[in-house]
Amino acid sequence: MTLQQMRYAVTIAQYGSMNKAADMLFVSQPSLTSAIRSMEEELGIKIFKRSKRGVTITNDGAEFLEHARRICQQYEILEEKYVNSASLKRKFGVSTQHYSFAIKAFVEMVKKYDTAEYEFAIRETRTRDVINDVGTLRSEIGILYMSDFNRDVIRKLLRDNDLDFHKLIECNAYVYVYKGHPLANEEYITFDMLKDYPCLSFEQGEESFYLAEEILSENEYTHVIKATDRATLLNLMVGLNGYTLCSGIICEELNGSDYTAVPFKADKDNKNPVMEIGYIVKKNSIISNTGENYIEEIKKYLKEIKSI
DSSP: OOHHHHHHHHHHHHHTOHHHHHHHHTSOHHHHHHHHHHHHHHHTSOOEEEETTEEEEOHHHHHHHHHHHHHHHHHHHHIIIIIOOTTOOEEEEEEESSOHHHHHHHHHHHTTSOTTSEEEEEEEOOHHHHHHHHHTTSSSEEEEEEOTTTHHHHHHHHHHTTEEEEEEEEEEOEEEEETTSTTTTOSOBOHHHHTTSOEEEEOOGGGHHHHOSSTTTTSOOSSEEEESSHHHHHHHHHHHOOBEEEOSOOOHHHHOSSEEEEEBOOOSSOOOOEEEEEEEEETTOOOOHHHHHHHHHHHHHHHHHHHO
């Protein structure tokens, strides 16, 4: 088995087609098919099922491809660090919960590079997808948070996917609202003050209870509206006087200046928990230069926010 064969398999899985993968790899389709069959025979497994509609990944193939992606990515990172091959189209991806600061840091990082030489990707997505993306090396880095409520569940998911969590910042809960909201100018906001307004949250699918992005998600809310993207959630804040509970780290440059974060005040039934926001990466992996630059941009931005 060679690195080239592993790259072939990863590319086929990416495009779901032998013909498309052959075009992208600049090899003939018969040569590609022969290389994959030879590797399957050597490994004693079937990686792909072939049909007229294309190829599908077998269970054995899915496990193999997870390892193959990791090896190929690590090799590319080594090339970037030590070989600096000009012909290599480098890839870098981030998957994140819906944090504007993560996007801001990504923007500043990309500005340092020639985008003609890189294939960049930023994915604002559900908590489970953040973990899966980094676990399968679709993204090199993931951004998410933990609290006393979800820590055990998140840590188990990280262990299952062979991931490490690195803390970036700790912060208390804030109530994020439109500046035209009746509570926008309050010194603080309690749960009792919010009872007549809809709570907005990002949809997480069937496992939303422990994977919610919003702090204090375990509480019961009278009015709840779910959204799948940040722009829709902001629109609901304006149109319905909705609110969401967040870290208070708001990037006006990206979200605009029409919103504000008001401190959440705890009461006897509702404590103000600590949000521990951090980044996740594969265990024992080499972080690329691009990844290191991205993490530095996040730390720089968070440091500036903290000093204000």
